[in-house]
Amino acid sequence: MKSDLDALMQARNLDAILITGPAFHNPAMYYLTGGVHVSEADLIKKRGSAPILYHKTMERDEAARTGLALQDYAGFDYSGLIKQYRGNAVLASAALYQMMLTEQGITSGRLAIYGQSDAGNAYAIFSALQTLLPDLTLVGEAGDSLLLLARLTKSADEIERIRRMGQITTAVVGQTAEYLANHTVEAGVLIAPDGYPLTIGTVKKRINLWLAERGVENPEGTIFSIGRDAAVPHSVGNPSDLLRLGQTIVFDIYPCEAGGGYFYDLTRTWCLGYAPDETLQLYEDVLAVFRQILSEMQPGGFYPHYHSRACDLFEELGHPTLRTNPRTTDGFVHGLGHGVGLNIHERPSYGNNATHDDCLSPGAVFTLEPGLYYPERGIGVRLEDTLWVDPEGGIRPLVEYPLDLVIPMSKVKK
Amino acid sequence: MKSDLDALMQARNLDAILITGPAFHNPAMYYLTGGVHVSEADLIKKRGSAPILYHKTMERDEAARTGLALQDYAGFDYSGLIKQYRGNAVLASAALYQMMLTEQGITSGRLAIYGQSDAGNAYAIFSALQTLLPDLTLVGEAGDSLLLLARLTKSADEIERIRRMGQITTAVVGQTAEYLANHTVEAGVLIAPDGYPLTIGTVKKRINLWLAERGVENPEGTIFSIGRDAAVPHSVGNPSDLLRLGQTIVFDIYPCEAGGGYFYDLTRTWCLGYAPDETLQLYEDVLAVFRQILSEMQPGGFYPHYHSRACDLFEELGHPTLRTNPRTTDGFVHGLGHGVGLNIHERPSYGNNATHDDCLSPGAVFTLEPGLYYPERGIGVRLEDTLWVDPEGGIRPLVEYPLDLVIPMSKVKK
Numbered sequence: 001m002k003s004d005l006d007a008l009m010q011a012r013n014l015d016a017i018l019i020t021g022p023a024f025h026n027p028a029m030y031y032l033t034g035g036v037h038v039s040e041a042d043l044i045k046k047r048g049s050a051p052i053l054y055h056k057t058m059e060r061d062e063a064a065r066t067g068l069a070l071q072d073y074a075g076f077d078y079s080g081l082i083k084q085y086r087g088n089a090v091l092a093s094a095a096l097y098q099m100m101l102t103e104q105g106i107t108s109g110r111l112a113i114y115g116q117s118d119a120g121n122a123y124a125i126f127s128a129l130q131t132l133l134p135d136l137t138l139v140g141e142a143g144d145s146l147l148l149l150a151r152l153t154k155s156a157d158e159i160e161r162i163r164r165m166g167q168i169t170t171a172v173v174g175q176t177a178e179y180l181a182n183h184t185v186e187a188g189v190l191i192a193p194d195g196y197p198l199t200i201g202t203v204k205k206r207i208n209l210w211l212a213e214r215g216v217e218n219p220e221g222t223i224f225s226i227g228r229d230a231a232v233p234h235s236v237g238n239p240s241d242l243l244r245l246g247q248t249i250v251f252d253i254y255p256c257e258a259g260g261g262y263f264y265d266l267t268r269t270w271c272l273g274y275a276p277d278e279t280l281q282l283y284e285d286v287l288a289v290f291r292q293i294l295s296e297m298q299p300g301g302f303y304p305h306y307h308s309r310a311c312d313l314f315e316e317l318g319h320p321t322l323r324t325n326p327r328t329t330d331g332f333v334h335g336l337g338h339g340v341g342l343n344i345h346e347r348p349s350y351g352n353n354a355t356h357d358d359c360l361s362p363g364a365v366f367t368l369e370p371g372l373y374y375p376e377r378g379i380g381v382r383l384e385d386t387l388w389v390d391p392e393g394g395i396r397p398l399v400e401y402p403l404d405l406v407i408p409m410s411k412v413k414k
Numbered sequence: 415m416k417s418d419l420d421a422l423m424q425a426r427n428l429d430a431i432l433i434t435g436p437a438f439h440n441p442a443m444y445y446l447t448g449g450v451h452v453s454e455a456d457l458i459k460k461r462g463s464a465p466i467l468y469h470k471t472m473e474r475d476e477a478a479r480t481g482l483a484l485q486d487y488a489g490f491d492y493s494g495l496i497k498q499y500r501g502n503a504v505l506a507s508a509a510l511y512q513m514m515l516t517e518q519g520i521t522s523g524r525l526a527i528y529g530q531s532d533a534g535n536a537y538a539i540f541s542a543l544q545t546l547l548p549d550l551t552l553v554g555e556a557g558d559s560l561l562l563l564a565r566l567t568k569s570a571d572e573i574e575r576i577r578r579m580g581q582i583t584t585a586v587v588g589q590t591a592e593y594l595a596n597h598t599v600e601a602g603v604l605i606a607p608d609g610y611p612l613t614i615g616t617v618k619k620r621i622n623l624w625l626a627e628r629g630v631e632n633p634e635g636t637i638f639s640i641g642r643d644a645a646v647p648h649s650v651g652n653p654s655d656l657l658r659l660g661q662t663i664v665f666d667i668y669p670c671e672a673g674g675g676y677f678y679d680l681t682r683t684w685c686l687g688y689a690p691d692e693t694l695q696l697y698e699d700v701l702a703v704f705r706q707i708l709s710e711m712q713p714g715g716f717y718p719h720y721h722s723r724a725c726d727l728f729e730e731l732g733h734p735t736l737r738t739n740p741r742t743t744d745g746f747v748h749g750l751g752h753g754v755g756l757n758i759h760e761r762p763s764y765g766n767n768a769t770h771d772d773c774l775s776p777g778a779v780f781t782l783e784p785g786l787y788y789p790e791r792g793i794g795v796r797l798e799d800t801l802w803v804d805p806e807g808g809i810r811p812l813v814e815y816p817l818d819l820v821i822p823m824s825k826v827k828k
Contacts, residue, residue: 058747118530123540125556140535326488
């Protein structure tokens with residue numbers, strides 16, 4: 001949580017942190033500014049002190065909404081720097097950072113850097129800054145970043161924001177199921193009121209509309225894929241595909257608050273009308289693993305242990321996994337889940353790469369999403385809920401939604 | 415245009431470029447991949463060769479939609495690298511890049527880096543890579559980047575995509591005007607059908623809905639601000655503000671294609687019912703400058719010249735400008751416009767900072783947006799169209815929409 005930041009900085013021997021970029025669609029900056037429409041900013045926080053936000057004059061009102069101490073970039077003469085460095089924006093920007101950091105008394109010790117930026121810009125500007133301030137060590141963290149560790153557990157306020165996104169997400173999933181169920185079926189294909197077959201593209205457009213009606217964003221899109229596409233985990237679905245009875249649909253939806261705030265993540269697998277035996281068997285295997293893992297999870301448990309347990313269970317059921325064959329595209333071919341928050345994928349991690357010791361802790365929000373995929377058979381099944389560990393150590397979905405496979409169709413013409 | 419890339423690389427003595435990050439909401443990667451749902455990728459292009467896209471196994475189908483040559487990250491043993499570097503993700507990532515670049519024969523010469531990334535990650539990983547490949551010079555460009563220069567002019571296909579976004583944008587602006595005009599007015603305030611006053615928050619929700627209905631995104635939000643807020647250029651508007659006759663509304667709308675594709679940008683200033691004389695005068699000043707500059711623009715013209723001309727004109731009319739006082743918040747307080755494309759703000763630049771020579775060229779797409787702001791008087795006026803230079807050198811809005819100030823209200827109760 002945010003309140004852990006100073007302790008985490010101490011543990012990593014960081015004297016200050018710098019976050020750059022806009023305050024929206026930029027999780028690091030959003031985390032400390034809370035969601036405002038500031039398009040360009042730098043936030044500097046010394047250990048033990050409150051953050052300072054540098055902003056443009058034009059955005060002073062929006063910057064003020066953060067409640068943070070503010071500084072206007074106009075206090076520095078950037079145009080003068082550009083002239084001084086003969087148009088070299090890398091050197092001018094590095095010199096501007098030097099001024100800001102000097103103003104904050106940060107010219108030695110260790111400074112860590114975060115925030116969305118152009119990779120080349122960041123490499124060039126901070127390399128130049130490092131030269132300008134040789135006594136200050138610039139630190140870039142990959143993977144195990146301080147902010148991601150702070151964000152491993154969520155405050156009550158963050159939980160409520162994610163739960164609200166869960167309520168919106170499940171409402172839209174329910175609306176989608178009802179919408180599909182109300183279609184007429186002819187020759188095994190769903191037919192829209194205009195007499196033409198319903199397409200995946202139309203369904204996805206409705207989903208976006210229902211999300212927009214509820215005031216949320218869908219920046220990463222939605223997976224709504226059928227048949228062979230459903231059997232490739234990240235295939236988002238072909239807009240011109242038709243909806244046929246008995247084919248598997250993987251519906252993975254992950255909207256966020258407007259402006260790039262908190263996400264929710266949920267997947268259901270559906271068959272319209274009926275499920276073929278082969279699909280039903282895979283669904284039951286996935287459901288069994290989902291339920292078994294959920295029953296085994298307990299506070300203090302190590303996330304990679306549960307991924308490994310899911311591999312055990314799938315392998316016992318006769319399915320290949322990435323553990324038995326790292327390049328398999330059949331069977332259980334992805335991780336068991338991921339943390340959810342200001343990023344759709346964040347810590348905690350189920351990955352066993354020896355860089356972390358993420359354990360189930362109160363305040364953690366993460367997905368559980370076992371799946372099975374057989375592209376050549378045209379079947380994919382995934383079930384995913386966003387779970388949380390409550391303050392008493394209970395582990396459950398933030399919002400409940402039925403896991404049913406079959407959506408009954410009543411208007412079937414022979 | 416994309417076809418300029420090799421020549422631009424040659425002019426900058428770049429042997430190769432590397433673009434990192436997702437293929438959506440990441441303009442550099444979007445530019446070369448065209449809009450696919452690939453969440454993590456690296457694109458490498460050698461001068462004179464076609465690009466290669468590195469992707470995850472799970473995203474092979476989406477990656478294939480780019481039509482680019484593909485390589486799967488699974489060809490490298492990242493887990494092994496993480497073990498080798500004892501969990502240090504910075505060093506493991508740098509080693510992975512070393513392998514990818516070596517596989518592509520890029521171990522000497524100059525390599526430029528682009529794409530959305532965490533700033534600290536990028537600084538740390540590319541610093542480590544520079545150490546691993548000392549004969550290769552890693553280049554980060556700020557401001558004047560190769561890709562932004564290529565994107566200075568748009569192909570016919572890009573123009574059509576931006577024009578389509580303009581048609582959607584103007585349709586939603588028209589729908590908003592009609593929606594407001596159909597409200598009842600009581601005591602100078604717009605009243606919704608439920609009997610309560612209409613708020614800015616409700617209007618903005620409707621705008622988002624109308625955009626979603628048309629299948630586009632609005633990742634940066636909309637400015638719809640009234641009164642004093644309208645007088646601060648980047649204030650997005652207070653959701654609880656009411657809509658009062660005679661107050662100025664600044665409506666600045668800039669949606670993009672789903673997935674972070676091409677943007678459009680348009681601003682109108684409205685007064686509901688009537689315009690006070692003071693507002694009308696400012697509006698006429700802004701409109702006069704808008705029309706005068708549009709009439710003066712011609713192919714080959716230097717963008718900063720037109721900004722400077724706008725300052726001349728506003729100063730002649732008695733308004734302060736950033737040229738007369740760099741810290742003024744009254745008068746003409748921002749640039750005259752900006753390029754529009756995969757970023758809402760991109761090259762060409764009207765800024766006169768000696769780093770560029772951007773001139774009006776066929777295929778350029780950019781805004782013209784003079785404005786006047788008087789926060790203490792509670793008035794702001796801005797008029798903005800997205801213009802383009804057609805192949806014959808004609809300069810006009812990509813899509814026409816009336817510049818009218820007053821929206822007549824018919825249902826006024828005394």
